[in-house]
Amino acid sequence: MSARDDILARIASALRDAPVAPAIPRDYRRATALTGEQRLAQLVDRLEDYKANVAVVPAAAAAVTVAQLLAGASSIVVPEGLPSSYLSALADLTDDGGAPAVLVDSPARRLTVAQLDAVDAVVTAAAVAVSETGTIILDGSPDQGRRIISLVPDRHVCLLTMDQVVEVLPEAIALLDPTRPQTWISGPSATSDIELERVEGVHGPRTLDVIVLS
Amino acid sequence: MSGTFLGMPVFGTGNLNATEPFPTAAHRELGNAQLRANLGHATHTIRDKRLKVVSELPDWEDLRNAGSAIKENVMARLPELLETFEANFTARGGIVHWARDAREANEIVTALIRATGETEVVKVKSMATQEIGLNEHLESQGIEAFETDLAELIVQLDRDKPSHILVPAIHKNRSQVRDIFLREMPGVDPALTNEPARLAEAARKHLRRKFLSAKVAVSGANFGLADTGTLAVVESEGNGRMCLTLPETLITVMGIEKLLPTFTDLEVFMQLLPRSSTGERMNPYTSLWTGVTPDDGPQNVHLVMLDNGRTAALADGMGRSALHCIRCSACMNVCPVYERTGGHAYGSTYPGPIGAILSPLLTGITSEENASLPYASSLCGACFDACPVKINIPEILVHLRGVDVDSRRRAVKVPSEMDLMMKGAQWAFSSGKHLGLLEKGLPLGRLAAGRDKLIKKLPGHLAGGWTQSRDIPAPPSQSFRHWWAANRETKEQA
Numbered sequence: 132m133s134a135r136d137d138i139l140a141r142i143a144s145a146l147r148d149a150p151v152a153p154a155i156p157r158d159y160r161r162a163t164a165l166t167g168e169q170r171l172a173q174l175v176d177r178l179e180d181y182k183a184n185v186a187v188v189p190a191a192a193a194a195v196t197v198a199q200l201l202a203g204a205s206s207i208v209v210p211e212g213l214p215s216s217y218l219s220a221l222a223d224l225t226d227d228g229g230a231p232a233v234l235v236d237s238p239a240r241r242l243t244v245a246q247l248d249a250v251d252a253v254v255t256a257a258a259v260a261v262s263e264t265g266t267i268i269l270d271g272s273p274d275q276g277r278r279i280i281s282l283v284p285d286r287h288v289c290l291l292t293m294d295q296v297v298e299v300l301p302e303a304i305a306l307l308d309p310t311r312p313q314t315w316i317s318g319p320s321a322t323s324d325i326e327l328e329r330v331e332g333v334h335g336p337r338t339l340d341v342i343v344l345s
Numbered sequence: 346m347s348g349t350f351l352g353m354p355v356f357g358t359g360n361l362n363a364t365e366p367f368p369t370a371a372h373r374e375l376g377n378a379q380l381r382a383n384l385g386h387a388t389h390t391i392r393d394k395r396l397k398v399v400s401e402l403p404d405w406e407d408l409r410n411a412g413s414a415i416k417e418n419v420m421a422r423l424p425e426l427l428e429t430f431e432a433n434f435t436a437r438g439g440i441v442h443w444a445r446d447a448r449e450a451n452e453i454v455t456a457l458i459r460a461t462g463e464t465e466v467v468k469v470k471s472m473a474t475q476e477i478g479l480n481e482h483l484e485s486q487g488i489e490a491f492e493t494d495l496a497e498l499i500v501q502l503d504r505d506k507p508s509h510i511l512v513p514a515i516h517k518n519r520s521q522v523r524d525i526f527l528r529e530m531p532g533v534d535p536a537l538t539n540e541p542a543r544l545a546e547a548a549r550k551h552l553r554r555k556f557l558s559a560k561v562a563v564s565g566a567n568f569g570l571a572d573t574g575t576l577a578v579v580e581s582e583g584n585g586r587m588c589l590t591l592p593e594t595l596i597t598v599m600g601i602e603k604l605l606p607t608f609t610d611l612e613v614f615m616q617l618l619p620r621s622s623t624g625e626r627m628n629p630y631t632s633l634w635t636g637v638t639p640d641d642g643p644q645n646v647h648l649v650m651l652d653n654g655r656t657a658a659l660a661d662g663m664g665r666s667a668l669h670c671i672r673c674s675a676c677m678n679v680c681p682v683y684e685r686t687g688g689h690a691y692g693s694t695y696p697g698p699i700g701a702i703l704s705p706l707l708t709g710i711t712s713e714e715n716a717s718l719p720y721a722s723s724l725c726g727a728c729f730d731a732c733p734v735k736i737n738i739p740e741i742l743v744h745l746r747g748v749d750v751d752s753r754r755r756a757v758k759v760p761s762e763m764d765l766m767m768k769g770a771q772w773a774f775s776s777g778k779h780l781g782l783l784e785k786g787l788p789l790g791r792l793a794a795g796r797d798k799l800i801k802k803l804p805g806h807l808a809g810g811w812t813q814s815r816d817i818p819a820p821p822s823q824s825f826r827h828w829w830a831a832n833r834e835t836k837e838q839a
C-alpha cells in the first residue's frame with residue numbers, strides 16, 4: 132500500500148463516526164463601511180504605524196515624488212510593465228551624481244541576483260491595498276514584476292491608486308487571482324525576536340515608501 | 346467504504362515526546378530565574394498587544410465562529426479536501442509526496458535534496474520539520490540546514506531548543522544573544538553591542554550570502570487552500586520570502602490538518618492569526634504560491650504531506666479539535682503554568698496548553714512521559730478564551746486525564762516510577778511560592794487519579810474541583826484565576 136493510500140485509509144477509519152461538516156457562519160464584515168477619504172486616512176495611519184514612509188499626492192505629481200525619493204540613488208530596478216510616466220522626472224535629477232540608471236526586468240532580459248543586490252531601490256505598482264490592516268498586495272502582474280525584484284533591493288517604492296484601496300481583507304480577497312504568486316506587505320521587514328523589541332529591517336527591504344495617488 | 350481497514354490508530358514519532366515527566370522538567374526550569382523573568386516580560390507584552398488589536402475588531406467573535414466552523418468542516422471532509430488540494434497543486438507543476446511518519450518524511454526530504462546534488466539548504470521556521478527532527482536527520486546524512494528566522498538562528502547557533510512556538514528564543518535576553526553571536530558567528534564585528542537593531546543587522550549580514558546563493562530551501566506552511574492548491578507562509582523578517590523566492594528547489598513539509606477548503610477562507614484566518622499571534626493587525630509578509638509559476642521563483646516545487654499521528658488524533662472524537670490549531674501561541678501567552686515553566690518543560694515541539702493536549706494525542710497517552718502533560722494545567726480556561734479557533738483545551742485536558750486513568754486502571758500496576766517521581770515532585774513543589782502554583786494544578790491531581798486514598802488528604806476546594814471534573818468536563822467550582830489571585834496576595838504579603 133502506498134503512503135498516500137495508507138494515510139487516506141487511516142483518515143477514513145478515524146472518521147468512522149461520520150462527523151457532520153457544519154455550515155460556515157460568515158457574519159463577519161465583508162464590505163467597507165468607510166468613505167474613500169476615510170480609507171485613505173486609515174491606510175496612511177496603519178502604514179506609518181509600521182514605520183513605512185507614506186506620501187499622498189495627486190496623480191500628476193507621481194513622477195516628481197518618485198524622483199524626490201530617489202535623489203542620490205545610483206541605480207534602480209523596475210518591472211517592464213511599470214507606467215513610464217512614473218519615472219519621467221528622474222532625468223531631471225542633477226544633484227548627487229544625477230539621474231539613477233534604470234534597469235528594466237523583462238521576460239527578454241532577466242536580471243541576475245547579483246545585479247539586483249547591487250541596485251539601490253525597486254519601484255513597483257501593486258494589485259490592491261487593505262486600509263484596516265495597512266497591507267499592500269503584489270500579485271506579479273507586469274507592473275509589479277517577479278517576486279525577486281521587490282525582495283532583494285534594500286528599498287521598495289510602491290505606487291498605488293486610490294481606487295485600489297479597500298477597507299477590509301475580504302474585499303481584497305474577492306479581487307485577487309489565487310493562482311498568481313502573491314506577496315502581502317505590511318510595512319518594512321521587522322523582527323521582535325529579541326526581548327520583543329520591534330526592529331524594522333531584517334532581510335526584506337529595510338525601507339518601504341508608499342505613494343498613494345489621489 | 347466497507348472494505349476500509351478499521352485499524353488501530355497509528356501514532357506519531359519524532360520530537361513529540363517529553364524526555365522526562367513534566368513535573369521533573371518543570372522543577373528544573375523553575376530554578377532558572379533568568380528564564381522566568383524573560384518569559385514573564387514576553388508573555389505579558391504579547392498579551393497586552395493582542396488584547397488591544399483584538400478589541401479593535403467589532404466582529405472578532407464572528408471571525409472566531411467562522412474559523413472554528415471552517416476547521417471542523419476540514420476535519421469532517423479531510424479525504425476529499427486532501428485529494429482536491431493534491432490535484433490542484435499537481436496541475437500547476439508541483440509534486441506532492443505523502444509521509445506516514447517522521448522517518449518517512451525525513452527520508453523523502455533527504456532524497457529530494459540529494460537529487461539536486463546540494464549539501465546545504467536554507468530553512469524557514471517550521472514546526473512540522475522541528476516535530477520530525479529534520480535538521481538532525483539531515484546532519485546525519487551530511488546535509489547542513491541553516492535556520493534563517495532570527496530566533497531560530499539564535500537557538501541553532503547556541504545548540505539549544507526553541508522554548509516558544511512564536512518567539513523561540515524568548516528565554517534569552519539581548520546580552521545572551523550578543524554573547525552567542527560573538528562566539529558562534531564567523532566574521533562578526535567584535536564590537537557588537539547588545540542593541541536589538543545591531544543584533545538584527547549582524548544576522549542580516551550573516552545570512553545574506555547564504556540566501557543569495559542557496560539552491561534549495563525547506564519550509565513549512567501555515568495554510569493549504571484546497572480549491573486552488575495554494576500554499577501560504579506567514580512571517581515577519583523576509584527570510585521566508587528569501588527562501589520561497591530565490592532557490593531553484595523548494596521543499597515544503599505540511600501536516601495534513603493545515604488545509605482550508607477555499608481561498609476565500611484565508612480572509613478569516615489572516616484576520617485571526619496575526620492578531621492572536623504577534624498582536625499585530627497584520628504580519629509584515631505573507632507569501633502565497635500555487636505549484637510552479639513559470640519564470641518566477643523556484644521551478645522545482647515539492648510538498649510533503651505529513652501524518653505522523655494526526656490520523657490518530659483525528660480518531661479521538663473528543664480530542665480531534667486539537668487539530669484545528671493554527672499555532673498562534675495565544676494560549677501559551679495567557680497560561681499561568683507556561684508563564685512560569687517555559688516551553689522546555691513540555692519536552693515536545695508543541696509546548697503550553699495546546700502542547701499538553703496535542704502531544705499526547707499524536708503519540709498516544711500510553712507514552713509514559715507524555716501521559717503527565719494533560720495534568721500540566723490548572724483548568725483555568727484562559728486558553729479557551731484566547732484561542733482564535735475556539736479549541737476547548739480544558740475539556741480535552743479533562744478527557745485525556747480520563748483516558749490516562751482508564752489505561753492505568755486496566756494495567757493494574759503497582760505504583761510506577763512515574764507515580765514515585767510525582768510524589769517527589771509534590772514534595773519539591775510544596776516549597777516556594779511559584780512552586781505552589783504547580784503543586785495545586787498538577788501532581789496532586791495526578792496522585793488523586795492514580796491512588797484513591799490520597800484524595801482525602803487534598804485541600805477540599807481543589808479535590809472537589811478535580812473529582813467533579815474528572816469524568817464530566819464541567820468547569821471547576823471556583824475559577825483557578827480567582828483562586829490564584831487571592832492566594833498570591835496572601836502569599837506575597839507573607
Ligand code: SF4
Pocket residue numbers: 621669670671672673674675676677699728731732733734735736
Ligand atoms: S490552541 Fe488555539 S490559541 Fe493555542 S496555539 Fe493553537 S490556535 Fe493558538
